[in-house]
Amino acid sequence: MGVEGIGASVVRKEDRRFITGKGRYVDDIKLVGMTHAHFIRSPHAHAKIKSVDTSAAKDMPGVIGVLTGQQIVDDKIGNLICGWAITSKDGTGMKMGAWPAMAPETVRFVGQAVAVVIAETKNQARDAAEAVVVNYEELPAVPDIRAAIKPGAPQLHPEAPGNVIYDWVIGDEGATDAAFKSAANVVSLDITNNRLVPNAMEPRAAIAEYNEPEEHFTLYTTSQNPHVARLVLSAFYNIAQEHKLRVVAPDVGGGFGSKIFIYPEEMVALWASKKVGRPVKWTGDRTEAFLTDAHGRDHLTKAEMAFDKDNKVTGLRVKTYANLGGYMSLFSSSVPTYLYATLLSGQYNIPNIFAEVISVYTNTVPVDAYRGAGRPEASFVVERLMETAARQLKVDPAELRRKNFITQFPHQTPVIMAYDIGDFGASLDAAMKAIDYAGFAARKAKAKSEGKLRGIGVSCYIEACGIAPSKAVGSLGAGVGLWESAEVRVNPVGTIEILTGSHSHGQGHETTFCQLIADRLGVPISQVSIVHGDTDKVQFGMGTYGSRSAAVGLTAILKAMEKVEAKAKKIAAHQLEASENDIVIENGEFKVAGTDKSLALPMVALAAYTAHNLPDGMEPGLKEGAFYDPTNFTFPAGAYICEMEVDAATGKSSFVNFVAADDFGRLINPMIVEGQVHGGLAQGIGQALLEGVVYDASGQLLTASFMDYTMPRADDLPSFKLSHTTTLCPGNPLGVKGCGEAGAIGASAAVINAITDAIGNNKLEMPATPDRVWHAIHG
């Protein structure tokens, strides 16, 4: 490792613009002639639209146009799609209802767009929106899963009888039932996985510009995957052909999954920019984020685990209801199925698993991938069951886990996933050592003597990242391939531009991706630029989510680099009159091994572009591209242990210690990796202690601002103690696994296991607020 190569904690290149206020986010952009959009949104969870009267609004100052859902239908703009087909156990396809970008007839959640005002200023658009009169006929609403599946429940979509989108199964039901029949012990739990709002700090925004003579659109948008946005907008929404639409995602202020999806507001901005003949800007406010950004989680689960007389797990049976909201968001169907149930084996050797997942419509905001996407829910089920089993079987929870760990790799689970490598015992050992697990009993006793309740909770998570082998996901219903592309351009003066389909919205790609180049060529990272987030610059890409950008995106760059190096070596060998096989690359120079002959990279690059003296038949230039399709998922795993103290008088829980031992394979930049873990842990802890969406019985969102929805703040969290164990991923040449979601996947169970241990009552739902904990203690 050089000072800037792989494994170095290089300070981030992108930071200077952010710390000086020179970041460029969508809302920072102004175009000449730009107008402003404000949406009229449904105040009802479920209603028929009787009429929309825009006449008064059209006469308001500065108003350029008022557009309605009926007009978007009349213009044949396509409905929003869900891009992953799930088949029910009876062989039928998923039951998807229509989702127009603005509702023409029926609204199905509070906040759904009905009409939009376009005006000269933001305030004028807002004022005019107040003058749009929408006449609704309220319908009975279905605010949650239990209401959705009740016999005779109000129906949301005619396509989905009983509000059921699909009833999907995985695993061997007969063998699993048999394992439970012959079990020595069975542990069961009812689990609510609370609904969350991603809340990236930058609200979503879009600016659309239409060039009439060219019939060309440009869209600036807060996206994690601009190419996917362009593909979907052109292929399904009938807004523009792909070559007539440029999508730019500049600096993006966090995503956590919520900015993967293509939302109605981007569609409307594009469509409206053509209608009014001016650029249209929409910037969401925070309440709109709560009302329209795809929410996360929201499962009701019954889970059972069977053990033999030696405390080995023999079976796992899970039935989950998943709430997908009022409409099916872009990847919503895959989250509670292939991203959830395929991880139910956890770190354990479980011979028999059967899971059934029933996804339902409710009159709530659509639900889709949020940091971890299905894997936090799976990890929570498995790790709560393990902890509960240890208490029921009266064995140490860490040792029960260790007894059941998978130790031989590769390991085929009964639920599709083939784990390639891992050392679960090593990460558990590291975490136990870091928290002084052996000394806990004494600490608990001391706390007790001081009137405090002390608890410890273990969580051993595994996840599937590096999403994903295209053939595999295609066979499971995905509408896209999940490879990544890259292009390496060496300029005539020897500086380098890396074009990548990955997109950074906080992950630090502008630094880590350069570190690979520094490692390969020995050039300083200041000589390398990362180009991303613009469909006019980068040919194609699948974007950043699912902890895929190192394992898939960076590997694509490596593949392109290998081609560049091969050609550069040929040029150097020709110029130096040496054999290509004797050329080695060191410190930015192409050297003839064993001699003092060398050619610096700029000279090789210049030779490639002047083309005065190239090997016979060689094309000029030094630029190569690659598409990389992974062969397997990657499997980051680790052990989190949390020690908490509970004040029985108030129900308030406080952290004593939180330790994390993760195995992410090779680390490109340990500083950035640890930052990712910190952020993930905060979101997992937020779910466990603070965050939770509340709808009332009529479908009104009661938690629609930071006043009502508890975001983790600095004094809610501890400093974390991190460590790493390493097994190199055999599935990609860099040996990397991915680190972006681990914290959010593993943390919640550790916290709830610790609190329930402290209070001696296993029945505790998330978020474990002081009120809930107090009631769990005092009944």
Add this chain to the structure above:
Amino acid sequence: MSIVKLTVNGKAVSADVEDRTLLVHLLRDHLNLTGTHVGCDTSQCGACVVHIDGRAVKSCTVLAGQAAGSSVTTIEGIAKGDELHPMQAAFRDNHGLQCGYCTPGMIMSAIDIVHRHSGNLDEATVRHELEGNICRCTGYHNIVKAVLDAAGRMKVAQAAE
């Protein structure tokens, strides 16, 4: 509409704005100082923190007119040319930012925290003082480290002056 005159980052400026205009929108929309961000509508997140006459204030809680005659410093105004403010440098060196959206507000709040405590800070105090600034990326771990680091750097810088 009213003409508002104030000093921003040491320069006298004036803008003709609607009476309901908030200071944050005066800065962003009229003066093109887009480093100050809007992250919520309820004065909870702190992405819009600036200094008014040396004190950290959420610029979404202040009407532009209320800031008339005052001296406002934004994130764009704290470095001395190419030389970063010690708080900016500490955020970079401690990886105290990821997406960068909350960062300007965090830095402006943090400078005020160090000033108010005369640089004498511990972890618990920093965490308590940061409760008006929300970050979704970092889990605050490295932000807290950065503020403590900067408190030391600012003391050294002050001693040198």
